[in-house]
Every structure is written in structure tokens, then in C-alpha cells.
Amino acid sequence: MRDEEDEVVPATVVIREYDPKTDRDGTDAVDRDCEVGPGGGMSLHADLLGDPEARIRRSPRYIMLVAETSGRIVGLIRGTVKSVATGESRPGAPAFANVGYILGLRVAPSHRRMGIALLLVRQLERWFELMGAEYAYMATDRSNEASLRLFTARCGYSKFRTPSLLVHPVHSHRLRAPRRATVVRLGARDAERLYRSRFAHVEFFPADIGDVLDNALSRGTFLAIVDKGGYEWRGVDRFLSSPPASWAVASAWDCGGVFRLEVRGASRLRRAAAAATRALDRVVKWLRVPSVPDFFRPFAGWFVYGLGGDGRDAAVAAEALFASIVNMARGAAAAVAVEVAALDPLRSRIPHWRCLSCAEDLWCMKRLGGHADGWDWARSAPGRSIFVDPREV
The missing domain is CATH 3.40.630 (Aminopeptidase)
Incomplete structure (x- = not known):
């Protein structure tokens, strides 16, 4: 996720669900503006093969939200909800929880530091709770300071796991x-x-x-x-x-x-x-x-x-x-x-090239409102293994 820290929200910004009939060109433009890469003048471009919802469509429950102002799409966010194991030991069976996963958060460079990313995250979290999610989590590069400030300082997420890609x-x-x-x-x-x-x-x-x-x-x-x-x-x-x-x-x-x-x-x-x-x-x-x-x-x-x-x-x-x-x-x-x-x-x-790999990715997690009693997965110690769902890559 690549977003700047947000501040003042324009009064005309509307957060709504993505409409494939009218919004594809606008979301494609935002994705192009937010290309990231290894530096040295290079950038990494991702083409979703003409379908902005392609990365989430194979999940059981998913949504894509856009931020619009003055008829222009200036931000977007994707999210999925599913049931996963928490790693907690319970008599008789593993413990499962409904979790929401945040991916593809983008805000056009011309509209950063305006609170748009914060609006998108909060609206997505509300949808997570409507879908019965107990937790929300996201993954980012440790060097992405703007994204970390947004999620940890402003949205209440905790640094959770540091897997290697x-x-x-x-x-x-x-x-x-x-x-x-x-x-x-x-x-x-x-x-x-x-x-x-x-x-x-x-x-x-x-x-x-x-x-x-x-x-x-x-x-x-x-x-x-x-x-x-x-x-x-x-x-x-x-x-x-x-x-x-x-x-x-x-x-x-x-x-x-x-x-x-x-x-x-x-x-x-x-x-x-x-x-x-x-x-x-x-x-x-x-x-x-x-x-x-x-x-x-x-x-x-x-x-x-x-x-x-x-x-x-x-x-x-x-x-x-x-x-x-x-x-x-x-x-x-x-x-x-x-x-x-x-x-x-x-x-x-595992055979790998260091120049292509990420030694320490960062996952952040938050316990959503209405689920404040008992054991908190978001504050648990890491285990030896983690199951990465390929639908969220």
C-alpha cells in the first residue's frame, strides 16, 4: 500500500462502492499514478488484465470502494472477508475467526494529505464489521512510512507479523x-x-x-x-x-x-x-x-x-x-x-535471489469494535508458521 499521511478532507469527497460499468478508467488512472519500484528511476507496474476486482474476486466475500470528488476518482481500496485459523489452542478443534484483509489502497498523488486514505480505511472497516469480521489486517513494506503512520498511528493497528517474501x-x-x-x-x-x-x-x-x-x-x-x-x-x-x-x-x-x-x-x-x-x-x-x-x-x-x-x-x-x-x-x-x-x-x-526478495515484510492487525472481550489475536506472540492465502497476493 502506498499512501501519504492524510490531513484535511475535502467536503466534496464521496466514498462509494466501485461500479464496473463506469469506474474502470478512473481506477486504472489511480493505479498508474501510484506505481512503485526499486528506485534508480525504475517502477513496478501491475496490470490487472482489465479487471480492477480481479485480485479479490476469488475470495468468498469482497468489496472495492472508490473515493470520488468533482466527478473524478482519486482513491480506491479493496477488501475481503474470510474465516481463518488464529493459531490459538482450544480443546477439540482449532480456533477460527472472521478477518478482513485490506489491499490495494491507493490515493492519487494530487489528492494526498487530505484525509482520503483514512476515509477509505474507515469505510472498509465498517463493511468488515457488517460481514461479521472480528479483525482487520494489512501487509506493507517496512519502508513505507506513510502507510505505517496511517494504520498504526491513526487507525489503531498494531505491528503483527514480519514474514519474508x-x-x-x-x-x-x-x-x-x-x-x-x-x-x-x-x-x-x-x-x-x-x-x-x-x-x-x-x-x-x-x-x-x-x-x-x-x-x-x-x-x-x-x-x-x-x-x-x-x-x-x-x-x-x-x-x-x-x-x-x-x-x-x-x-x-x-x-x-x-x-x-x-x-x-x-x-x-x-x-x-x-x-x-x-x-x-x-x-x-x-x-x-x-x-x-x-x-x-x-x-x-x-x-x-x-x-x-x-x-x-x-x-x-x-x-x-x-x-x-x-x-x-x-x-x-x-x-x-x-x-x-x-x-x-x-x-x-528455500532458493531465492536477495535482490528480488523482501527479507522482512510487515503485517499489521487490529481488533474491530464489538469484539473486545477475551483473548486478543492482534497482540499474540508469533508462531513458527503462517499460511498465506494466494488469493491475497
Whole structure:
């Protein structure tokens, strides 16, 4: 989210629900004005493939609000509501809560410091409460001081979790995976049973995991096994009753079906250097050149979700999974990403490029009004794992 601290609100500003028949051009203009990037004159452009609601449409309940003044759209915000695990232990079953997720908050540069972002957030929070949400949360870059001031100082959010976003480019050559790991593909129903059995207590695990796995953008679920005894996959029932010594599981999501990214403003020298690495990689794949994909034209990305495992060599299994998914993405995506909790032991073996990754993202959370009694998830200590819903990427 990229917004400046807000101050004086114009009296003519109206916050209303997005109308796809009349508002598309206006919201596209705001998104273009708010491009962000790595600096050095470059910016990262995201194209939602002509559908401003594409990032939220696959969630069970969603809304998009716009801020309008004098017939012009100057701000927008998106939000979803779903039921997720809180990580709290309760007798008999994991604890779930309804949460609202804030994403895509934008205010046109010409209308910042006018209170518009604050109006959008408060209106969205009211909708969250109408939908039965107990909490609201958002994710941002730690360096985005304006967004942090808005949410923590003015809207009452607390700094909640600091996961890492790890990104690896997709090369012409195959990424090497540990040979002692065996990777098998799971059917959607087996994957759902495994996730519900082993991950239902993990923070943000979605109650509708079956819908996520069945989504057309989900490219499959994979299980990596590391077992010196030669463990053989014989179905999820045997796995749950007698798991291997070490294992990891993860699913892949094709973000390219929702949006395309593009780095703009790169110099000719940078473009030429990147193209040279790709050409060399195509000609002599055996050299395993760390080539730079063509990020300077619209490209698709894949996201790895539901990563978790158990056993002494679970991190090795996770490395095999991630490498397998990167290899599977060749020809379909330019990069593959995964987001892992700060304390997740699997993160140590995940292949990634530091220059493309974010070592410490920041999630902020707020307990909404009317839910002030008892345990407060927003102030709880972080766990070892976190389940990142691919629909919110």
C-alpha cells in the first residue's frame, strides 16, 4: 500500500462502492499514478488484465470502494472477508475467526494529505464489521512510512507479523533439487485432507481451503519425502497414520491469471545485460547461468502457498518442492515467490535471489469494535508458521 499521511478532507469527497460499468478508467488512472519500484528511476507496474476486482474476486466475500470528488476518482481500496485459523489452542478443534484483509489502497498523488486514505480505511472497516469480521489486517513494506503512520498511528493497528517474501527467477535451465528427496503430486482431495489434518492450527489457514485448491489458478499440490527407509506414497490415509521421517508439502498458484507485472524505466544498458544472460542460458544450459528474466515486458509470476512440513530434514524436502515448482513454471512464469514466517525453520533452504526478495515484510492487525472481550489475536506472540492465502497476493 502506498499512501501519504492524510490531513484535511475535502467536503466534496464521496466514498462509494466501485461500479464496473463506469469506474474502470478512473481506477486504472489511480493505479498508474501510484506505481512503485526499486528506485534508480525504475517502477513496478501491475496490470490487472482489465479487471480492477480481479485480485479479490476469488475470495468468498469482497468489496472495492472508490473515493470520488468533482466527478473524478482519486482513491480506491479493496477488501475481503474470510474465516481463518488464529493459531490459538482450544480443546477439540482449532480456533477460527472472521478477518478482513485490506489491499490495494491507493490515493492519487494530487489528492494526498487530505484525509482520503483514512476515509477509505474507515469505510472498509465498517463493511468488515457488517460481514461479521472480528479483525482487520494489512501487509506493507517496512519502508513505507506513510502507510505505517496511517494504520498504526491513526487507525489503531498494531505491528503483527514480519514474514519474508522469497523470490527466485525462472531460468532456461532447470533448478537443481536435492536428490535424496522424492516429490509426488497429490490430488485435490488428498491435498485438502492433508492440509486440514496437519495445518488447521496454523495462523491464517483458510476454512475454505478446498475452494482454494479447486481454483483454476491452482497448479497443483506436491509432497516431498526424505526417508532413508525408502518410504513409498500409498495415499493420504497411510501418510496420516504413518508419515515418513521427513516431509514437506506445498501448492502452486498462477498469479499470471490475475495480473501481469512489468519493470519500467530501466536503462538500455540494464536491458541489454539482462538479455545477454538469457541468450547465454538458452545456448549453453549446462553452464547454469543465473540469467535475468525479461522483467521489462509484462510477465507472469507463480506463488507457492501452504508450505510446511515435519521431520529433521523437512527443510531439505521444502527445497526440493520449491525447485520442482520453479522448474514446472518454465515457459509460464518469469519468477516464483513464497512468503514464510520469520520463525519458520524451512526458510533456510528455500532458493531465492536477495535482490528480488523482501527479507522482512510487515503485517499489521487490529481488533474491530464489538469484539473486545477475551483473548486478543492482534497482540499474540508469533508462531513458527503462517499460511498465506494466494488469493491475497
